[in-house]
Amino acid sequence: MSRWLEFDRKMREVDVDIAKLERLLGAGGISDERRTQVREQIAALRRRQEQITRELFSRLTAWDNVLLARHVDRPYTLDYIGAIFEDFVELHGDRRFGDDPAIVAGLASLEAETVAVVGHQKGRDVKERQFRNFGSARPEGYRKAARVMRLAEKFRFPVVSFVDTPAAESRLEAEERGIANAIAENMLLMSTLATPIVVVIIGEGGSGGAIGIGVGDHVMMLEHAIYSVIPPESCAVILEAFGRDPSRGPDAAEALRLSAQRTLELGAVDEVIPEPLGGAHRDPAEAAEKLKAALTRSLARLRAIPTDELLAARYRKYRRIGHFVEQV
């Protein structure tokens, strides 16, 4: 169903070939002639890889994008925090019930200024994925984020929020501790927090789980991230328009217009940050550098705005989001 998935496999094969050839070069004991030959082989492989990538990425489908956004090698919140900020100190616990590893929060330094950071955290291997609950945050995760955001407000530190979740945790324990309330309270807090808030959707912007830490003055989306009211597979199961068929997820993905570009066109985010060719996971350092530049730029702009104007503009921004007609 996805050309990209097939392509991704091939890319990895080529990566392995290139790595083999590079090892050959590094091993020594080969003739100069052979060395030149190998270098040319590597260059040819790289050129070809880039060409294929450009061709494919010029016509990515919505479903390709969904798989890209969920890619296991895609940089996660802690990867970006490590690459973008200095001196990150993680803070734990919501002071109510517990500490949710699906959301990380803390203080860090960006260009010698303190910022508060919150974000969903997914896990890469089986053990960490379970520990992080696949990035599905519980009420205590949202309440930890709220606590750290209030801390930021108290000292006038700006807030940077990284969004990357399939959905909020919805099982019974989450219900008992008020997952709906935690999300609603966070949106209320973020719509009135008297300090700048920048939000970046770095991977999966999964419905209520995403918007629970997703309200801000400037909302950015990485080029291959997705932002959706419902997972496309679930949408396909529910709606007759897709035959209530989970395998029609790709059609639902198309209809939901969940890519960064479509989301920007619908007025639901303010900026799209380009990713390195082939996606953020192909060059995490470059992805982080681009994101850092965008963050620094928008924080500098927002810091210069007096708080009352900032809050009024934030309300107006959300007030405007809507598509309707007035029939007389």
Added chain:
Amino acid sequence: MTQQGASRPAGDAVPEGLWAKCSRCGEMLYLPELQQELYVCRHCGHHRRLTARERVAITADEGSFQERDAELRTSDPLRFPAYQEKLAESEARSGLPESMIWGECTIEGRPMVLAVMDFNFMGGSMGAVLGEKFVRAAEWAIARRLPLLVFACSGGARMQEGIVSLLQMAKTTAAVGQLGSAGLPFLAVFTDPLTAGVFASFASVADVAIAEHNALVGFAGPRVIEQAFKIKLPPGSHTAEFQFQHGMVDMVATRRELRPLLVRLLRLLAPHREEMST
């Protein structure tokens, strides 16, 4: 943010004629009497779902409700498959062009802004029109210095409006923030069923939240969880009483108890406001 099966037709619509059957206990109910009983079964206490118009009729002083923004319609921003058909079907079923109506009214002579959702219109789902109507209701309340009362029932955000509908959660909640800054009370009554994106947005940040007896109330509907996680939920989870036990609502009230309770709360929350005579 959307509950599965939310758009199925209400199972307990009252058939034509003078008699109706209770959808829970199966007893026959005499319609004029059922109306007197506010559509609560006198045998088993089942609270039949109300349409928005029925809710207004049993809540506002007679003839006082002045509807506003009735002309708002979705512009179908995603050109979503089969959405237009679904809208037409819902309008025919509910007699409403959208899932919320709002206006100014009086209750026991006290003026207020009243917004009521209707599950018969696409499962009470929240799209851009509902978001806009809610915000206009809140802004009207602020301009007129009136309290806002909302009856919320919803299957969640409306899939057919994609990310635009998700963002209505933030938009409506931000409007509650404006009401708060203006020092005006916001009351929410959770009616059957209230789930997902509406439960997780403006409804949950009300100053006082009342759940109507026996309403289903939950972030994800119980059927959704049982299917998705292949687990069996204990009986009684995701109900008004369950949410009360876990501290998520201030009280559970029967339909009969609601109106007097709202009047008392509004009197306490806005004591400076002189009562107007009817």
